[in-house]
Every structure is written in structure tokens, then in C-alpha cells.
Amino acid sequence: MIRPRPGILNPEGQTIERALRDLGYAGIEGVRVGRTIGLRIEAADLTNCEQLVREACERLLANPVIEDFEFHVSEVSNPPLVAG
């Protein structure tokens, strides 16, 4: 899960917020749009897998200038399952 860092503008969120208001939904605020990336990864164990995913997020999947990331890993039969 990759989300815009606090303080960084989020045009998608702003637009949705306005559109929701136009549709008559009052009292909605703080809309922020991020990305989810789901994938399956083959790794020796969960720790190894977590390490891989963290590295992939840091190197490629998230841009630290504007984004934070968080992920969770869960084992599926084989190969294990990851949701970032």
C-alpha cells in the first residue's frame, strides 16, 4: 500500500472530495488516493520475503520524495502471498 506523504498535495483526492460533495455527500474530508500492489513472491521464508518486499518498495515501488509505503506479507501454500 503506497500513499502520498502527509503534506504532499494529492490532486486525485482533492478531485474526488469535490465530486463527492457535488453528489451530495456532506461531511467527507481528507480524501487521499494511493496505490495498492498485490503480488506473489517465492522466498525461503517470511522474513526473507519481507526483506525482499521492503527493498522493492524502497527501490522501485514507492518514491520517498512523495510517498510512504506499508505492506503485509502472508504465507500462501507455496508460493507465499504478499500485499504491498
Added chain:
Amino acid sequence: MIRPRPGILNPEGQTIERALRDLGYAGIEGVRVGRTIGLRIEAADLTNCEQLVREACERLLANPVIEDFEFHVSEVSNPPLVAG
């Protein structure tokens, strides 16, 4: 959380999968990219809030032709906080 429906092509996921492979991450597959939308909503109670969020997803946030959505609501002091 809004994700491409199963069977619907997800070109973005494919490109990322390839890029990860080129970066040397072997054994990664099934990459699918979706969106997360976080928002705060003011509602009488949780049930009411859930109903609002479901409706907003159906009407605006997700495109039912190609996307599925799922959300969860949790109460924050006031106003409550939602992650869709």
C-alpha cells in the same frame, strides 16, 4: 481498496512485474495494481457510515465494469475515519 476485477487485463501490473524481474527479483508474479482511497466521514454511527461509503464506491469511486471494491470503517474520535 479498489482492484481490477479478476480476468481484466492489468497492464500496469504486467509492466511492474517485468521491471521487478529486470531488477533481479526472481520469483515474483501475479502483480496487480489497484487504488486505495482514504477519507474521513462524518456520520451518525458506523452502520450509517458503512452505508454511505458503499454507496459512494458504487456511484463514484469504483468502476463496476472493471473493478471490485472492498472497504473498512473504523471510528476515530470525531469524525470517524474510513479506509476504502
Added chain:
Amino acid sequence: MRFGIVRFPGSNCDFDCERAVRSGLGEVPVILWHKEESLLGADIVLLPGGFSYGDHLRAGAIARFSPIMKAVRAFAAAGGPVLGICNGFQILCEAHLLPGALIRNRGLRFRCHSVYLRVESTVTPFTGEYGERQILCLPIAHGEGQYVADADTIDELERDSRVIFRYVDRAGETTTDSNPNGSLRGIAGVCSAKRNVVGLMPHPERAISQLLGSADGLGVFQSAVAALASLEGVAS
């Protein structure tokens, strides 16, 4: 003197850059395939616009890992002139060769039309031939051109005159309406600390001939030639 134009999968202004160099300067550029690791002797490197890797994930995010980017990085570190246009600017930011990031336009829509730009600094290899605060008319064509950075970075850029182009109106004033994408302080282009790496969202390579509406972009390419000539003059 040799222009090198990097071609990523999904680049689509490579042809326009090539045409600009050919017709504007009478030079024949070399095309640098992204899978190569050498710049083939290029003296000036252009990263063209387009949608490298479909702009998937984030514009420029994947391209920065291409083999050619290692060479570009080394070239930039050695002071070589590098220009990123549009997607090329996005790639340079993703590669941390330039500060900040480019996010979706305010209003979320892709926008293509002419804009006015003010040249904020002529002290780069790509703006030397322009006048101080000269007003240019160039086309933009982007969906993710909103320049953002944290406040400290912006202050530093302003303090060091590293904001190179700013969106302005016809009269040369920065206004909300003249800012097509919501960029902080109307920033349309910046340069690196050593000033040799420049990125901008508008397309100078599309403004080479009055036939297509403007020849204001030619100065970017002429500046590079002049900058290189004076470097060589110093060297010899």
C-alpha cells in the same frame, strides 16, 4: 559535437528531438537505446518526452533503472550537459538527478496547449542564449506535470536560482491561470546543484519552426551548442 537522444520503450518525442537537432542545428544526433550502457561519445544528452514504460507505476519510475541511465548518471556527475524534457524531466527526478517530483496535474486532466514561460536563469548549458527573463511561447503536453517538493527544497532552489523556467502570462507575470498544472511557485523547469542537469515540462523541441506556431524552443538547443563550444574553447 554530438547530441545523444535516449530512447526508452515508450519514448515518443525522441523523433521530435531528433528532428529539432537536425532541422534547427543541421546536426545529426545519435540515438541511445535504453539497453545500451554507453553514450556512444555524445557530448550532450537529451531525455525526450513520452510515456516510458507506459508511465506505469509513476512516470519515469521504471526508466530510471535502464542500463543507459548508469551512463547518464556518470556523465552528469562529470558535469556533462543533460536535458530532460517532459517525461525526461520526470525520469531525472525519479533518478534523483533533479530534486522534487512531478505529480498529476491539478484538475487531473492531461493538458496540451501553448504556455508562456519566463527564463529565470541563463546560467545553464540550455539557457545561455536566451535573455534574462525572456518570455517564451512553448507547447505543453502532459498529465503529470505538477512540480512538488518539500518547502526546504523549494527555498533552496529559489535561493540558488535553480528555478530555470516559470509559467507566466503573456505579460510575464505568474498567475494562477497561467499555471497549467498547479506546480509550486509556477515552476516549469529546474536545474541540478551543479547546473548541468536541466529538466522542464514544456516542449522546446516542438517549437523549432514558425510553421508550427513558434520557434522559441530553438534557443535551448543553440544554447547547448554554444555552451559546449565555450567549454571546448576553455579546454583547448
Added chain:
Amino acid sequence: MTPVEPGVLASREAVPPRVDSAASAGRTPDRDDLLSLAIRHGLTEEEFDAILRILGRLPSLPEVGVFSAMWSEHCGYKNSRPLLKTLPTTGDLVVEGPGENAGVIDAGDGWGVAFKIESHNHPSAVEPYQGAATGVGGILRDVFTMGARPIAVLNSLRFGSLDSARSRYLLDGVVRGIGDYGNCVGIPTVGGETIFDPAYEHNPLVNAMCIGIVRLDSLARGRADGVGNPVMAVGARTGRDGIHGATFASAELDESSHESRPQVQVGDPFTEKLLLEASLELIQRDLLVGIQDMGAAGLTSSAVEMASRSGSGIDIDVALVPVREEGMTPYEILLSESQERMLLVTHPDCVADVREVLERWDLQAATIGTVTDDGTFRVRESGQVVAEIPVTELVHGCPTYTRDAEESPAAKRLREMDLTSLSGLDTDSEAAEALLSLLQSPSIGSRRWIYEQYDTSVRTNTVVGPGSDAAVLRLDDTGRGIAASVDGNGRYVFLEPRRGAAIAVAEAARNVACSGARPVAITNCLNFGNPLGTAVYHQLSEAVAGMGEACRALDTPVTGGNVSLYNETPSGPIYPTPVVGMIGLLASLDHVVPCAFQETGDVVLLLGNTEEELGGSEYLAVRYGLVAGAPPALDLAEARRLVDFLVRAAEAGLLRSAHDCSDGGLAVALAESCIAAEPAPLGLDTQLRAGVGAAATLFGESQSRVVLSCTAGNEARLREMAREYDLPVTGLGSVGDPHGGFRVATETLQIDLDVDQVRESYESALPGRMEREAGLTS
């Protein structure tokens, strides 16, 4: 979050469900099973019997699918072919007429221009963003498979009234879809048309046209020659998307279409760009025998059409096709409409080189079969034959129909309606209000909101982009130009099909000629309702006749096109909407004429006569909510002389501007030429004396009229030249000051406004209605 489990769809969305259940029940389907299956695929019982005769046995399940796709309206033209045969398709400049993936004309200096238009109406009604995007993708492939590099796309769009939220949603999605796809591939969108009318409320029209350029000595074709030559599938993997799009595109939309979701295909412009570059490289290096896009009816139609053009056969094994999901059946692989796929025929000696090129562009390729000489389309699954059909029967054996035609009494009644009883324009302020409300009308107001979402200048060929009568592109660096315009007026065709369709051709030609180019050929898209209805068939047959007449008169042959029938919803058929895509050529870009006034003091002239003609006009629609009366008369000989005159005047350098008079009439045309002036709108001072009522003078849509401006010094020569071409010229007045007054007087009334106010109405037409609607999904 859960990743997609491959194959989970198999049970849920397999097509066709009923036969799968027959098969899984272990029972061999009998004639009745197959007949009912065929009927659900849109075939008739007679057609089913024809299949039995052709095969001499019962068809297999895949065979039913193959026949139904190839014999659908979309691929087989069963209701339109006899009509299309009447169109003129030859001419001095025609290099490729109908039959190939795109038409090609000779543009001089060894260059050819390839162009074609195609509809994506039904997919866009269900999912506007992806529907429009994949429409652009398909038409690009049709052009680059000819070996031509696409240099521009145009589009022709129809929506319901913008007062409806659904129409706004569709417009927003379609525009973003067209933009995102073309922008990403890097092909500028340089023009188009967008009309709003309640007749399209539930059935929008999305037609996309692509123009490419090619060296005539390196044209490629969709052929499967050479026994034993390998057949390769290239590009995206085959998934379950869009299965049976071809028959879907040929069936009326009803409520349940929204349930038929797997028919939505998702486009991937990034893969398209790779495919484009790789294909052109393969063609350039002469590594291919033939190449074709897997478009409607996917692998089936591309393989069959390629074999048909060569008189050969094709033998493929679906087990060799790279698939995206597990467990795909031969039926699904044959009919999948997954996007961004091509079928190549190469030579055994070239396979390695072909693979090298494709790999360099990160594309997948698989050899899936070979060319044969037995004229048979043979499909295997891991060696075992699952379908075996004579190619020519699939392509030419499709029964064609000439249906009963009878004009709709309702259309006749409306056409014959007496318009003289309508309240006229009586006061100056009524006239000014009428003008402003026309300029505010979504069908007339500025399209800037649309085209600024398109990259209009990439590839640096766009000399004149959207917002003018015709787009003008440079032809490489030859100094020559290509002009293009798309036009069609469904109201006119509804009221009087033959004349309406002829007007579409004449208007497109006029637009192109206003830019200074000589119109040379057209492509067309016939968007009509269900041809089994006698009224619709009447519209179709009359319209094709009118189109043919106009093309002959203007010497602009038809090099290709597309037919989209069954554009109906529970609320009735759409207006019959033939869309004409006209190509023009300019010998020199020095002769380009803008549509905007250039300078204060220039003389403003009107070519052509203004008659008492308000039938079918935008004025009636906006002011009275009325679509009625006879559309304006069209004299084809005069239309031709007008075109010849415009080209000659442009070449002589006599024109400062030229702008076609069409929707909204003369007052709107004058306003547009003022508004378009750069850098600031120019005022106007004109006096119109047409000898007809004020409404017809200002807003009537009489044909073959053009607003010209020239320097005072050139006026006499222009008038003289017009006389030579036997064209009436009237002096209207002169161009005013920047930001000045906009004055248009008739014999009885005077409109007196500020040009800035005029511009404000015009510019706010779309943003005022759309800017609150944002693209949030996909």
C-alpha cells in the same frame, strides 16, 4: 490482498455457457443444440442450414463460433455489402481501395497516405474510457499494418444531451480514453467532431480515424502467401476479454448489456507503442510476407482474411497461442478480442530475425501454424483438428441481404412540417440572444475542453490542429501537406437520407478545401440502426446512394470504411449517421489558409447563396427543440466548383481566411472567424442582404457557402475568380478591432455585441457543463 487466482473465471464466464454444460454433461450436442447455439450467436436458421451444406456435417462448437463471427454484420457485411458495392472506389490517386486493412492514396514524391475510420460504439456505451481507448488502438493497428507510420488521429463523437448525467459521464470517459491512448502512443489527435442530441442518449457513437504515411515502395499487406510459411502470433497474450465482440457489436444494446461485462477489453497503449515500432521495423527490413491486426473476431478473422486475400489456407494450433489465463478453450482462443495482438506471416529463413526484433522491443512471439495451399482454415488443439472450414465460404459465403425499405412516416411528417408558422426573429435583442444561445450550444461551442486533453502537437507535423475547418499536417519534410476532416449530420440524414449523406461528403470536402487543400478521397463509417427495420434499411440504402453521388461529383473515391449497425436502444434507433473522413492534399504548405480573421480592415466576403432554409438546423433545435423541415438543398456541381475555386484562390495566395458555413449558419461562422483570431479576438462590422427572413439569413444552413477574408487589394481579383467559377459572391463588410464590437446586421435586424462577450459564450459551452465532472475511475 488476494492476488488473482488464474483460472477462477473459467466456470463463471466461459462462453458459451449452455454448450459447455452440454459438453460437461458428456453429451455430444445434436443439431437442435447447435442450431439454438447458432441463433444465440446471431445467426439465422437459414444461415445455419447454409453452414451444414458447406460442411456436409454438423459444425463443432468452435466452428459455430467462427461462422457466427465471420458472418456477423461487422465482418461479413451481410446487410450492407450489396449497397457498398455501388460506391466509387477507384481514381488516379487510389493505391489501395477497400479490402485491405486501410485505404492508401498516392500523395506524391513516392509517399502514400494510409487512412481508415472505425467505430467503437457499443464498447464505449458500456465502458466509455476503455471502449474509446481500444477503438483508437484498433484503428492505429489497421494503419501501421500497412507499413504506414500513423501521424494523426481524428474522431467523430455523438452523445445525448449534456443535461443528462449519463451523457456527461460518457463524454468525460470517451475523451479521456481517446486522449490517454493516443497521447501515450505518441500520435497527435488533430481533429474531429462532437455532436449532442437526445437521439444518441443511450447509444453514443465513437468513430476513430487514423492517418499514416508510408513510402509506396514499402507498403505491407494482410496476406498469407507461400505454402509452408510460418504464421506467428505477436504482442499481448490472449485472454478471455471481448469474446464475441464482433457479434456483440452487431446486436442491439439492451439493459442486459451491462451484465455482459467480460466483453469489455482493456487497452494497453504501452504495448501498442512497442508493437507499432516493432511492426514498422519488421516491414522496413522486409522480413514479413503479410501482417494483420487481430481486431474484431480476433485470431479467426485475421487468419481467415489473410488467407482469403492470398487464396491460400491456414493451419493453426491454438495450443501454441500464448494465453493469459489457464484452461482457455479453442473457442475462446479463436474468438478472444484481447487487444494489442498481431498475426504475422513470415518466411522460414526470417523467423530468427523476426524474433530478434520482437525481443528487442520486449514483445512475445509464438509460431502458431503455417500457410497451406488447400484453401482451408484448419484449427487444431494440440494436433487434433477442432475446426476445418473453407476460407472462401467464411469470407464470401456469407449470405447477403437486400432488405425491404420504406421511409419512416414520422421522418416524412417532420420533413414536410410547415416551418413558416414558427415565430420569427422580431427584435434585435432576440437575434442577439439567439446567436449567443447557439454559440453556447454544446454542439457548436468551442471544443477546447475536449482537444486540450489530447496531445495535438507530438511528432511535430501539426500545422493546423483542432479548432479549424480541417487539420493540416506536414508530409515528412517534403513541404507538402495533408488535410483531413470528419463530418456527418445525423439530423439531415434522418430528415432526408440521400441528401443528408451527400451533404456530409460535400461538407467534408468544403472543410478540407477551406484549408487550401484539394480533397482527394474518403473513408466512411456508416452508423445506423437495425437494418431489419424497413425504415432503417431505407435510411441506409438512400444514404449510401447519396454518398456515392457526392463522391462521384467531387471526385473523391471511397477507399474504405466501416459499418456499424444495430445502434438502437429500447428508446429507438439513433439518427442514421454516416460519418465521412475526408483526406486532402496540399502541394505546398505555403498555401495553408486559416479559418480565423487575420487583420483589422480586411474585407469579408460570402461565397454562395443564402436561401430560406432552416430545415434540420441547429437554430431550430436550440430555439424550438425541433428537428424538422427539409435539410438544405445541395447542388453537387456547385459544390465541386466551390472546392476548385477555394484550392485555386489558396494557391494564388489571395485568401487571408476561409471558413465553412455549416451548423448555426452565417452568423455563427462569422463569430467563429472572429473568436479564432490570435492573439486576441477581432471585431466585425457586417451587413447581410440575402433577401430572405432574418432567421434564415443569420442561422439558416444553406450549403456551399464559405466566409472569406482578403486584403482590400485582392478583393477585385477574388471576385473575378469567383465569377469564373460561376459562384455568387457578396461583400459582407470588414474585420474590426481586437476586442472590438461584433456587429452583424440583416435587412431588418442588428446584432450588436462585444466580441469578448461573443467569445465568452462560445468558450464556456463545454467547461460550463463539464468542469465539475472529473475523471475518477480507471
